[in-house]
Amino acid sequence: MGQALTPALPLGADDALRRATYARVRASIDALLDGEEDWVAAMATVVCELHHAFESHDWTGFYRAVGGERLVIGPYQGGHGCLRIPFSRGVCGAAARTRQTQLVPDVEAFEDHIACSSSTRSEIVVPVSTPDGRLLAVLDVDSDSPAAFDALDREALEDLCRALGRRFEGHAPP
Numbered sequence: 001m002g003q004a005l006t007p008a009l010p011l012g013a014d015d016a017l018r019r020a021t022y023a024r025v026r027a028s029i030d031a032l033l034d035g036e037e038d039w040v041a042a043m044a045t046v047v048c049e050l051h052h053a054f055e056s057h058d059w060t061g062f063y064r065a066v067g068g069e070r071l072v073i074g075p076y077q078g079g080h081g082c083l084r085i086p087f088s089r090g091v092c093g094a095a096a097r098t099r100q101t102q103l104v105p106d107v108e109a110f111e112d113h114i115a116c117s118s119s120t121r122s123e124i125v126v127p128v129s130t131p132d133g134r135l136l137a138v139l140d141v142d143s144d145s146p147a148a149f150d151a152l153d154r155e156a157l158e159d160l161c162r163a164l165g166r167r168f169e170g171h172a173p174p
Helices: 015-032 039-053 090-098 151-167
Strands: 059-065 070-077 084-086 102-104 122-129 135-143
Touching (some): 015 039, 015 151, 102 151
Antiparallel strands (some): 059 070
């Protein structure tokens, strides 16, 4: 069995504490994935660590790129998510299509937002791409609080997703 997770960092914690939490989570993810070759197991581990580290993470999961400009739900924690999302729709689709992080402080202000949960108020979606630009997945983190994510979250999650893209590049769809 794994070790117990530490209590989640509350929303509104100062930047130093948030940075320290991201560093601790990243070290834990790196240790847990040491030697792991299965992409689904890796995604599940990343989601678990992130979801339980921050109170603001009400839904944390991956949408996998499956070809044909479609995303299919992957490992996640929280309530039900959308099962399939085309690249042409929503925040996740925008991240997949542009290969750029989507930082959305107010989902109501995002044109074509897909409401998988009516309680979601803000989200950040980070693409996981291989070094040559092929999309593996997008990491989607939703919060029931407005403006729950900022540049610090973006930096930490982009760094994590870049590392995942390098490590699991053999799993990208053709």
